[in-house]
Each structure stands twice: as C-alpha cells, then as structure tokens.
Amino acid sequence: MTAVPCIHHVSLLISDTQRALDFYHGVLGLPLVPDRPEMGFPGAWLRIGEQQLHLLELPQQLATETASLHGGRDRHFALAVGDFESLRQALEANGIKYTLSRSGRSALFCRDPDGNAVEIVEHKTD
Numbered sequence: 001m002t003a004v005p006c007i008h009h010v011s012l013l014i015s016d017t018q019r020a021l022d023f024y025h026g027v028l029g030l031p032l033v034p035d036r037p038e039m040g041f042p043g044a045w046l047r048i049g050e051q052q053l054h055l056l057e058l059p060q061q062l063a064t065e066t067a068s069l070h071g072g073r074d075r076h077f078a079l080a081v082g083d084f085e086s087l088r089q090a091l092e093a094n095g096i097k098y099t100l101s102r103s104g105r106s107a108l109f110c111r112d113p114d115g116n117a118v119e120i121v122e123h124k125t126d
Contacts, residue, residue, distance in 0.1 A: 009045075009052035010077050012116045015059035017042045019113045024053065027094050028079065028087070028118075048079065070099045071109030071117030078107075080123030087120055 014020040024030045024046055033045035033052060042057035081087045084106045091098055091110055098120075101107035106122035 007051050009054050011054040011056055012112070012114070013058050014043070014055050014112070014114045014116075015057065016113070017044055017055060017057045020044070020055045020057075023096070023112050024055070027090055027096065070102070071111060071119065074117045076109065076117035076119050078119035078121050080121050082123060082125065084120070084122035 012020075021032075021044055025032060025044075030046040030048060030053060033047055036043065036045045044055045046053045046055070088098070088108060091108075096110050098108045098110035101109070101119075108120050110118055110120070112118060
C-alpha cells in the first residue's frame with residue numbers, strides 16, 4: 001500500500017473567478033499560482049503552503065441545495081492561521097459573516113462568495 005504524504009490540492013466550484021479571488025486572495029491573502037494551464041474554462045490556482053486551492057468557474061455545476069447556517073455542519077475545508085484575531089477582523093472589515101466554532105476552539109466558519117464553507121483554525125507554532 002502506498003502512503004499518502006499530504007493533500008496536493010482542493011478544488012471548489014465557483015461562479016465568478018474575480019469575486020472568488022477578492023475573497024481568497026484579497027481577504028484571506030492566499031498567493032496566486034501563476035502558471036495555471038488553459039483548461040477551457042476560467043478559474044485560478046492559489047497556494048496554501050505547499051498545497052494548492054483550485055477555483056473552477058463552472059457555475060452550472062454549483063449545488064442548489066440549501067446549506068447549513070453553520071459551516072461546521074456542511075462540507076468544508078480548513079485553513080490554519082497564525083494570527084486568528086487579525087483574520088477575524090479582516091472578515092468583519094469586508095462584511096463577511098462567520099460563526100465561531102461550537103467546540104470552543106479558536107476557530108470560525110465562513111463562506112466564500114459561492115457558499116463554500118471555509119473553516120479558519122488558529123495554529124500556534126510555539
């Protein structure tokens with residue numbers, strides 16, 4: 001059996017690349033991967049450490065089901081941040097609603113412009 005050392009990337013369906021970049025690059029600060037190949041549809045790749053987030057502009061494929069109000073009870077991925085409070089303030093400054101983790105951890109859940117749930121977890125590196 002082959003070991004899986006890490007996640008290479010996560011892909012999310014989005015309806016507008018620039019609007020998604022305003023959130024992931026502009027608010028969350030994820031750097032762009034400059035060499036995304038031509039794929040026949042718009043999108044963008046962003047870096048999360050050694051991993052990547054792939055944004056796929058395929059609006060006809062977006063789910064139409066109603067999402068849970070709390071992202072922790074929905075499909076989501078989590079990003080670790082060193083300065084949790086600054087990230088929380090950036091969400092508020094940009095009018096992005098969030099809910100705090102119900103576990104009591106320093107974590108929150110928000111949604112990107114297309115309703116994808118994103119968990120932000122404080123990651124201390126003492």
